[in-house]
Amino acid sequence: MTIAFIHEEIPTEQVEQREKVLSSLTDAVRDLVDATIRSTVADDELDAVRAEVEALAARLRAAQLPGPAGVRYNSEGRSWNWGNAVVGRGNAVAPPVDITHDEFGSAYAELTLGAAYEGPPGMVHGGVSALLLDQIMGETASGFKRLTMTGTLTLRYRRPLPLGPVRLEAQIDRESGRKITVEARIGVPGEDAAVEATGLFLIPSWAPLDESAASWSRSAEG
Numbered sequence: 334m335t336i337a338f339i340h341e342e343i344p345t346e347q348v349e350q351r352e353k354v355l356s357s358l359t360d361a362v363r364d365l366v367d368a369t370i371r372s373t374v375a376d377d378e379l380d381a382v383r384a385e386v387e388a389l390a391a392r393l394r395a396a397q398l399p400g401p402a403g404v405r406y407n408s409e410g411r412s413w414n415w416g417n418a419v420v421g422r423g424n425a426v427a428p429p430v431d432i433t434h435d436e437f438g439s440a441y442a443e444l445t446l447g448a449a450y451e452g453p454p455g456m457v458h459g460g461v462s463a464l465l466l467d468q469i470m471g472e473t474a475s476g477f478k479r480l481t482m483t484g485t486l487t488l489r490y491r492r493p494l495p496l497g498p499v500r501l502e503a504q505i506d507r508e509s510g511r512k513i514t515v516e517a518r519i520g521v522p523g524e525d526a527a528v529e530a531t532g533l534f535l536i537p538s539w540a541p542l543d544e545s546a547a548s549w550s551r552s553a554e555g
């Protein structure tokens with residue numbers, strides 16, 4: 334099965350305007366998720382809020398894509414993946430992460446994980462750490478110059494990670510042909526890593542080794 338990118342000829346300026354407006358809505362929905370988890374209002378108030386939320390969902394459903402958002406690009410080399418589970422600007426389920434690629438083969442991110450990402454009481458869910466690490470490692474392996482997919486991801490959970498500010502770092506350790514090994518970690522900023530990861534990322538046999546000339550590739554974003 335191949336991975337298809339969708340060519341959609343929307344001018345970059347318009348993509349960016351839409352992304353800005355969509356991101357604000359996503360932030361508000363994320364806040365709604367946090368507010369829902371932590372709310373202690375009375376049951377009838379919860380019920381009244383549910384009715385309003387259902388009405389809002391119906392307004393958004395007035396015009397919908399037939400399926401998931403996919404990865405789209407225009408011929409100016411701007412691409413957007415607003416549904417992505419980790420970096421999708423339209424995805425309120427995604428942690429609020431912004432990944433910085435400071436050079437090819439190295440990336441970092443800082444974000445704050447709130448109540449929606451809890452596993453053990455007060456701690457980040459291990460699957461959420463894995464989710465964030467998989468994305469930053471995949472982007473690092475790809476550098477948006479080639480398509481890479483996670484082959485094997487190995488995680489060592491060394492100490493619990495409290496909810497709150499976290500920092501992720503990833504860098505390519507080595508590569509050979511279609512195999513790229515990436516090392517990464519997540520932890521409280523300035524402290525020893527809570528989770529260390531090693532991943533083998535593969536350029537699928539059906540994909541080119543280098544796609545830097547392809548319209549979907551770009552240098553700084555997921």
Ligand SMILES: CCCCCCCC/C=C\CCCCCCCC(=O)SCCNC(=O)CCNC(=O)[C@H](O)C(C)(C)COP(=O)(O)OP(=O)(O)OC[C@H]1O[C@@H](n2cnc3c(N)ncnc32)[C@H](O)[C@@H]1OP(=O)(O)O
Nearest residue numbers: 467468471472475480481482483484485533535536537538
């Ligand atoms: C999300 C999609 C990408 C979107 C791109 C957006 C654009 C921006 C670009 C990039 C940013 C990236 C950001 C993404 C971050 C998120 C990453 C994910 O979550 S990815 C989803 C989870 N992963 C899968 O679903 C893979 C499922 N597996 C497969 O599709 C295939 O198995 C694949 C492509 C991994 C390998 O298939 P073959 O046909 O290319 O390769 P064969 O011939 O089987 O193997 C080649 C060599 O690799 C080893 N190998 C194969 N699979 C391996 C594995 N799983 N682990 C270790 N080694 C493996 C084999 O042993 C072989 O080694 P020998 O050459 O003999 O030495």
